[in-house]
Amino acid sequence: MMKTIERIALPPPAPGTRRELTVHRYGKPGARPRAYLQAALHADEHPGLLALNHLIRMLDQGRDPVVGEIVIVPLANPIGLSQQLHGYLLGRYDFCGGLNFNRGYPELSEPVARAVEGSLGDDTAGNIELIRTAMASALADLPRDSELKALRAALLGLSMPSDIVLDLHCDLEALVHIYASHHHRDFAVELGADLGARVVLLEKEPGGSPFDEANAGFWWKLRERLRDDRVPLACIAATVELRGQADVSDELAEMDAANLYRFLQRRGMIGGDPGHVPAPLFQATPLEATDVIAAPAAGLVVYKKELGDIVETGDIVAEIVDLAADDPCAGRTPVQSRATGLLFSRQVHKLLSPGMSVCKVAGTKILAHREAGALLEA
Ligand SMILES: [Zn+2]
Secondary structure (H helix, E strand, C coil): CCEEEEEEECCCCCCCCEEEEEEEECCCCCCCCCEEEEEEECCCCCCHHHHHHHHHHHHHHHHCCEEEEEECCCCCHHHCCCEEECCCCCCCCCCCCCCEEECCCCCCCHHHHHHHHCCCCCCCCHHHHHHHHHHHHHHHHHCCHHHHHHHHHHHHHHCCCCEEEEEEEECCCCEEEEEEEEEHHHHCCCCCHHHHEEEEEECCCCCCCCHHHHHHHHHHHHHHHHHHCCCEEEEEEEEEEEEEECCCCHHHHHHHHHHHHCCCCHHCCECCCCCCCCCCCCCCHHHEEEEEECCCCCCEEEECCCCCECCCCCEEEEEEEECCCCCCCCEEEECCCCCCCEEEEEECCCCCCCCEEEEEEEEECCCCCCCHHHHHHH
16 A cells, blocks of 8 residues: 655744644555545644544555545644643634634635636646646745744645545534535535535635635636636535534544545545445535524523524524523523524533624525625624
C-alpha cells in the first residue's frame, strides 16, 4: 500500500513554540479521483477527529486498494486546539484576530481567471488541468506571514486540487446533517444517505467564504467571472456536521468512518463493492427554509421538543425562563417555530442572551425572514 505521512510546520506564533499540520496521503500522488478530508477546523468540534482516526486505521489495514488519491488532515486546526482558557476550549474564533476559523477564505477565482482567460478549449479534461495549474500558482502566492494565514494557505493547498472535499464539523447538540451547494444536489443526497444524515441543506449562495465554498465555489465563481460554460464544476465540497459536541465515542466514530469509507468506494477513490446506496433518512431542503430560532429574551432555555421531533409553524419549541422575574409563573417567554419541519439542532449551554440560537428547524418552504448569503447566522 502506498502511504506517506507529511508534517507541515506553521510559523511560530511566539519564540519557543511551534505547531504543525499532519497529512496522511494514500494512493499514487496525482491519481484521480482525489478526495480530501479534514476535521475540527472549528477546534471545539471533536466527533470528526475520532471518525478520521478510525478512517485512517481502516485505510492503513489495506482491505481494499486505494484507486485514486485520499488526503486526510486529521487535525485541521492546531491553533484553535490550543485555545484553552481556564479549562474551556474556545475553538471557533481565532484568539489573535477574532476571525471565525471557517470564514473568510481567500477567493482564488480572480487571479486564476486572469491566468486562463482566452486559453480554454472544448476538451473538459484539458480545461480542468489548465485551471488546476493556474490554481497551483495562485495557491503558492497566498500570504503565509502569520500562523493563521499559513494554516489557511496550507489547508487550501491540500484541498483545492481535489475532486471531493469533506470538512467534518459538529453542531452543539444535533442530528447528523450536511451543508452543500444546490449545484451538487445528487452528490449531497448520496453522501447524506451513506452517512445516515437526517438533514441535507442545499445552499443557493453560502456567503462568508467558508472552507467548503472556497473549494467548490471557486469553480462556479470562475465560470461566472469568465462567462464561459466550459469551466466545469470540478470540485464538490460539503460541510458534514457529525451530531453534537458531546457525541464522541468509538461506536459512533467507527460507524461514521465505515460510512465515509463506503462513500469513498462509491466515488471511486477506493476499490471494492460499496453495495447499494442506503435509503435516505431525509429530504434535501433549501438552506433558506431552515429556521434558526433566536432567543427573544435572556434566561434559561427549557425545551418542549426533542431532537428529531417534527414541529409545525407556531409550535412552542422551548420557553425562556427569566430568573429575575418577581413571579416565576409570569417569567416565562414561549419560543415558537416559524417553520414546519424537523428539529435537528439545540443548544448545549442553557443560559441564553437575546438573539442566541435556541434551535434549528429544517423546513421545506423558503422563509421570508431568512437572509441569503449569511449561512445560518441571519
Ligand atoms: Zn463548525
